[in-house]
Amino acid sequence: MLSTFSVAGVAALGAFAVFLYWDKGYYRTRQGRWALAAAGLAVLAVLAHLAYTLMSQQFGGSIYYEFYDMFLRLTSGGDSSYDRMNAVLTDLSYLLKNPIVGAPIAQVFESTAHNTSSTLILYAILGVAGGSLGLLVWVWMLWDRRRCLLGNLWLVGVMLLSFNTQNLVADVFFWLFPVLALAQRWSERPLEGHKHGQNLASPGPADPAGDCPGDQTGL
Numbered sequence: 001m002l003s004t005f006s007v008a009g010v011a012a013l014g015a016f017a018v019f020l021y022w023d024k025g026y027y028r029t030r031q032g033r034w035a036l037a038a039a040g041l042a043v044l045a046v047l048a049h050l051a052y053t054l055m056s057q058q059f060g061g062s063i064y065y066e067f068y069d070m071f072l073r074l075t076s077g078g079d080s081s082y083d084r085m086n087a088v089l090t091d092l093s094y095l096l097k098n099p100i101v102g103a104p105i106a107q108v109f110e111s112t113a114h115n116t117s118s119t120l121i122l123y124a125i126l127g128v129a130g131g132s133l134g135l136l137v138w139v140w141m142l143w144d145r146r147r148c149l150l151g152n153l154w155l156v157g158v159m160l161l162s163f164n165t166q167n168l169v170a171d172v173f174f175w176l177f178p179v180l181a182l183a184q185r186w187s188e189r190p191l192e193g194h195k196h197g198q199n200l201a202s203p204g205p206a207d208p209a210g211d212c213p214g215d216q217t218g219l
Helices: 007-023 030-055 063-075 081-097 105-110 118-142 149-163 172-187
Strands: none
Touching (some): 007 149, 081 105, 081 118, 105 118, 118 149, 118 172
């Protein structure tokens, strides 16, 4: 999972941690419950320290100010937030003007600053068909039929949140990760005509109870 030191990146990491806790069934184990209690105590300790920092007027030079500053950059009109919103609108305009084949990649990259919406960039340069195909490949890699719908949608949302924190389309080395993951996912499919009827590497049967939080599934 890729993320950046930004509000969206921190949110993606937190959402992914929640997903792992429920999807792997850690809440069912004693260690998982102890870990949740420890995390709750840690949050209380951080809040207490934050209150002390505010009362002692040391907020300006603390790490809390960094997170506060990130939030301000995201919600205010300053810094790069205006450029990022303009980039989203620009990508959409390229898609509407060239819905079939898309626009030239150099033109999309250079038309606006802070073009970090990688999903929209794919649609802008590949068109509706190419962009949808790229998105479906990501979803297919993450989707697990044994996991409940809410869990699958949660994981896809985390991926999209992390994928759109920076321009990853132009990073050639980044695409090694989805290619390798897709190859591994495909290699685990059962072979046709297997004499035993099932590949040992294929997933087991679905949980008959249908308990979404406790599904023991892999990524």
